[in-house]
Amino acid sequence: MKDAWPPPTGRDFIPCCVPYWDMQRFLAAGGIYDKARGYHVLPDVFLDDFEEWLPRKFQFRGDPPVPVLLPDMLPSTVWEANLRHLLSDAEWDRLRKFCYAAAGNTCVSCGSRGEPHIEAHEAWRFDEKTGVQSLRGILALCPTCHKAKHLGYANRIGVLPAVLNRLKWLNDWDDVKLKDELARVAERQEELSQRTWTLDLSFLKTYGVR
Numbered sequence: 001m002k003d004a005w006p007p008p009t010g011r012d013f014i015p016c017c018v019p020y021w022d023m024q025r026f027l028a029a030g031g032i033y034d035k036a037r038g039y040h041v042l043p044d045v046f047l048d049d050f051e052e053w054l055p056r057k058f059q060f061r062g063d064p065p066v067p068v069l070l071p072d073m074l075p076s077t078v079w080e081a082n083l084r085h086l087l088s089d090a091e092w093d094r095l096r097k098f099c100y101a102a103a104g105n106t107c108v109s110c111g112s113r114g115e116p117h118i119e120a121h122e123a124w125r126f127d128e129k130t131g132v133q134s135l136r137g138i139l140a141l142c143p144t145c146h147k148a149k150h151l152g153y154a155n156r157i158g159v160l161p162a163v164l165n166r167l168k169w170l171n172d173w174d175d176v177k178l179k180d181e182l183a184r185v186a187e188r189q190e191e192l193s194q195r196t197w198t199l200d201l202s203f204l205k206t207y208g209v210r
């Protein structure tokens with residue numbers, strides 16, 4: 001897989017996730033737009049003023065920093081359940097396009113940008129007490145960051161190394177930490193795959209889906 005992000009050498013700008021309805025406010029705050037880079041700020045600005053538009057990699061993440069993106073794998077017992085099959089095409093299209101627009105067509109995790117290179121990731125929570133799988137949000141992610149959430153799939157299509165590199169860069173992890181996290185994901189996936197799950201899509205009401 002072509003993996004042009006992050007740029008191999010230093011960075012001279014920080015991409016921002018600016019929805020079109022925030023454009024004027026972003027520019028008034030001192031943000032910049034040009035065609036080649038899209039919405040961005042220069043690395044020497046006071047980033048606090050732009051926090052709401054920064055991809056997670058560039059937000060303040062505490063000390064020690066919290067991870068930007070945790071790897072994941074869906075339980076094998078829910079592989080068939082995804083929104084694009086549960087909703088009508090028109091509804092799914094409306095939802096995902098809203099999410100892309102809200103993120104300014106920029107990956108909310110790493111900051112790489114541009115349709116058709118942004119995808120909609122369904123974030124689920126699995127409650128082992130109740131056996132309920134509930135939708136918690138829909139995130140605009142680039143293909144590489146998205147595959148970190150579907151490691152089994154990334155492995156099957158042969159792009160796992162690029163995805164693991166991305167995770168290390170995003171989270172400031174070394175090889176030891178990465179290995180620990182992958183072991184945690186595999187263990188959790190096996191645990192969750194022991195049972196079937198009841199879907200809770202009530203979150204979609206916040207997007208106006210009945």
Ligand SMILES: [Zn+2]
Pocket residue numbers: 107108109110111112141142143144145146
């Ligand atoms: Zn990304």
